[in-house]
Amino acid sequence: MKTTTRNILFLLTVFALLLSACKANVSRNGDGSLDVETSITQQELQEVISSSIADPLIQNLTVSLQSGYILASGxxxxxxxxxxxxxxxxxxxxxxxxxxxxxxxxxxxxxGKPIEQNRVENWNQTITNRIALIGQKNPNSTLKSVTITSSEVIMIWNVAR
Incomplete structure (x- = not known):
C-alpha cells in the first residue's frame, strides 16, 4: 500500500512540474472560443516518453526533435x-x-529486431495520455493541430465557452 501511495505521489509531482513548465499563448476567436497554444520542450518530452515506457532496463533514452516527427533512442x-x-x-x-x-x-x-506490437500499442496510448495532460489546460478543449519543430512541440487547443 505504501508503495502505491508513493508511486502516485511521485507521478503527481512529475505531472505538476511538467504542467508548470509548459508555455501557453491564448487568443480569442470570433465565436467567443479561445485558441490556446501550448509548447513542450525536448527535455519535457524526453521525461514524458521515458516515464511512459516505464522499463527499468531501458537507460539513456534520448529524444531528438526533427521537423515533423520525433526520434527516440536508448x-x-x-x-x-x-x-x-x-x-x-x-x-x-x-x-x-x-x-x-x-x-x-x-x-x-x-x-535491429521489431518490438512486439502489443508493447508498442501500450506505449502509444501511454505517451498520448501523458502528452495530452501536459498540453491540455482545460477539459472542454479540443486539439486543433500539432507541430513538431527542431526545438519544441506546439499544440493548438480550441476551448469552447
Missing part, C-alpha cells in the same frame, strides 16, 4: 545479462485526430 540491459545491452530506437509521430492527440510509434526496434 539502450536496454539484457534481462539475464546486465553486462550486455541492446540498442532501442523508434520514430514517434504526433497528430490531432477528431479533437484529440494521437501518438504513433513506428519502426520500433530492439537491436
Amino acid at each position: 539502450t536496454r540491459q539484457r534481462l539475464n545479462d546486465s553486462s550486455n545491452t541492446d540498442t532501442l530506437s523508434f520514430r514517434l509521430d504526433l497528430e490531432a485526430s477528431n479533437g484529440e492527440l494521437v501518438a504513433t510509434i513506428s519502426d520500433a526496434q530492439l537491436d
Whole structure:
C-alpha cells in the first residue's frame, strides 16, 4: 500500500512540474472560443516518453526533435545479462485526430529486431495520455493541430465557452 501511495505521489509531482513548465499563448476567436497554444520542450518530452515506457532496463533514452516527427533512442540491459545491452530506437509521430492527440510509434526496434506490437500499442496510448495532460489546460478543449519543430512541440487547443 505504501508503495502505491508513493508511486502516485511521485507521478503527481512529475505531472505538476511538467504542467508548470509548459508555455501557453491564448487568443480569442470570433465565436467567443479561445485558441490556446501550448509548447513542450525536448527535455519535457524526453521525461514524458521515458516515464511512459516505464522499463527499468531501458537507460539513456534520448529524444531528438526533427521537423515533423520525433526520434527516440536508448539502450536496454539484457534481462539475464546486465553486462550486455541492446540498442532501442523508434520514430514517434504526433497528430490531432477528431479533437484529440494521437501518438504513433513506428519502426520500433530492439537491436535491429521489431518490438512486439502489443508493447508498442501500450506505449502509444501511454505517451498520448501523458502528452495530452501536459498540453491540455482545460477539459472542454479540443486539439486543433500539432507541430513538431527542431526545438519544441506546439499544440493548438480550441476551448469552447
